[in-house]
Amino acid sequence: MVAFLTRRFFASLVVLAVASYIVYVLTCFSGNPLQDLLQSHAKNKELLIEQRVELLHLDVSPFLRYFIWLGGILQGFVGHFTLGYAINGQPVTDELGSAMWATLQLVTTAAVIAIIFGVLIGITTALRQYTAYDYGATFLSFLFFSLPIFWLAVMLKQYVAIGFNNFLANPVIGPVVIVVLSLVSGIVWLGIIGGNAKQRLIVFGIATVATGAVLAFISATRWFDDPGLGIVVVTLLSVGFAFLVTAVSTGLENRKSLYSSLTVVAIGAALYYPLQYLFPYMSLWLFILLGIVAVGVGILVGWLYGGHDRWASARTAAITAFLMAAVTALDRYMQAWNVYANSSSANGRPIATIGSVTPGLSGDFWITGIDQFTHLLLPTLALMLASLAAYSRYARASMLDVMNQDYIRTARSKGLTERTVVVRHAFRNALIPIVTIITLDFGALIGGAVVTETVFNWQGMGALFQGAINITDVNVVMGVFLVVGIATIVFNALADVVYSSLDPRIRVSA
Incomplete structure (x- = not known):
């Protein structure tokens, strides 16, 4: 495997070098980086042109100028790595650094959510083929896939941001809306759960009534004015996660795993109030540390419970602990929502429509976290x-x-449970x-996502690349190209490793 990946790495470097040379030369001939100065009426116009020519080596042929740019990269082996300068005189590495962080925030969040829910919906619709749930999910998938991204972005601005901000001025849900949303919820859950006519009717009734009760409670208490979950809801949700994770991971018949998960929930509930005294001093590193501790406690509890498969119990308890930690953090973010929404920066309209941060906002870890969420x-x-x-x-x-x-038919004929067949045999191979x-x-x-970043004025890699193309800023274009090329090489290598871990029959030899 190591020899194969090494071979692939050096072959990819050759391809990247050839491709970068072609892109560099074509970009140089696509426009004139001196165009703005040539049209300028500044008195020191000639001096500015001379300075830019010297800064960007424009007096050298593009076919040879590439090697000056490449030399800056190779200098990284002796600690002087550089990608040259942009037209504005700033180092390309500085511009890439800020743009890359903005793009990673955006695309990582979107990609992870899309992967989790997309794969989940795809797997469940396959298991419920030709049902109402399958047809509904298929219809919505093709609908969102066919919508132009710029139109979808504008609709989100209008109805999710502006509409929700208007709703927050008087967060009362009308009776008609409650009835309609309750019926829609009942229909959705009826399609997902399935079963015979009696079971479907029971699911529809429970989902409809439960949704209506929750919406009525939210409206009557004006919950959106000061949202929160509290220890009761956090614990109930975590108990639900414990049963769900155990059912998928090991099956509910594995009592050791179930007891491990429920024990983790009990520990989390006992620590709910003590943690409230720690949360005002929260920082990013402390937040990460607490998450690691939560997973570690889950692994320890699962291991101590033992059973015929200690690691199964440890895995199940660790996932449950992570989910409970996430719900607890969400509850704390909700407690800070009222302060953020009514601050002078948000001014009662917390859902942002442009930009990545609120100018002039000051606050603790939770306030800045909410601000990042509302912009993302x-x-x-x-x-x-x-993507979903x-x-x-x-x-x-x-x-x-x-x-x-x-x-799969053989596994079923051996008497394995449907959960084992789907999770251990089908799911792993379907992921390849x-x-x-x-x-x-x-x-x-x-x-970067050029269209999305443009609509939401998000200063990421896409916006940086588009701006550089418009003014023929060759070094910036090549900086973005280099980042994307390296990312492609890394993720291709990662795919090979994942193939081998998903299916032991796949072995990459030298």
Whole structure:
């Protein structure tokens, strides 16, 4: 494996070098980086032109100028790495650094959410083929996949941002809206759960009544004015996660795993109030440390419970602990929502429509976290809905193909439970073709989402690349190209490693 990856790495470097040379030369001939100065009426026009020519080596032929740029990269081996200067005189590395961080925030969040929900929807629709749930998910997938991203972004601005901000001025849900949303919820859950006519009717009734009760409570208490979950809701949600994770991971018949998960929930509930005294002093590193501690406690509890498979119990308890930690953090963010929404920066309209931060905002870890969330919400939704549609279709097709294989029928004929057949045999093999799509898409997304970043005025890699193309800023264009090329190489190598881990039959030899 190491020899194979090494070979692939050096072959990819050769391809990247040839491609970068072609892109550099073509970009140089695509425009004139002195165009703005040539049209200028400044008195020191000639001096400015001379300075830019010297800064960007414009007096050298593009065919040879490439090697000056490449030399700056190779100097990195002796500690003087550089990608040259942009037209504005700033180092390209500085501009790439800020743009890359903005893009990573955006595309990582959107990609992770799209992958999780896309694969989940695709797998479940394959298992419920030709049901109302399958047809509904297919319709919505093709709908979002066909919508132009710029139109979807504008609709999100209008109805998710502006509409929700208007609703927050008087957060009361009308009776008609409650009835309609309750019926829609009942229909959705009826399609997902399925069963015979009696079971479907029971699911519809429970989902409808439960949704109506929750919406009525939210409206009557004006919950959106000062949202929060509290220890009761956090604990109930965590208990639900414990049963769900155990059912998928090991099956509810594995009592050791279930007891491990429930014990983790009990520990989390006992620590709920003590943690409230720690939260005002929260920082990013402390936040990460607490998450690691939560997972570590889950692993320890699962291991101590033992059973015939200690690691299964440890894995299940660790996932449950992580989910409970996430819900607890969400509850704390909600407690800070009222302060943020009514601050002078948000001015009662917290959902942002442009930019990545609120100018002039000051606050603690939780306030700045909410601010990042409100700015990420719309562009993340736009990217997620488009990507989710594609992932769900790929996952459905892959799962259907795997479920018709001979080894699946053999596993069922041996008496294995449906959970074991689906999770341990079908799911792992269905992920293999999906991994290819995910890794290639993620590598490409590092280059930025040009349309989405433009609509939401998000200063990421896409906006930087578009601006550089418009003014023929060759060094910036090549900087973006280099980042995307390296990301593609890395994620292709990662795909090879994941293939081998998903299917032990796949072995990459030297």
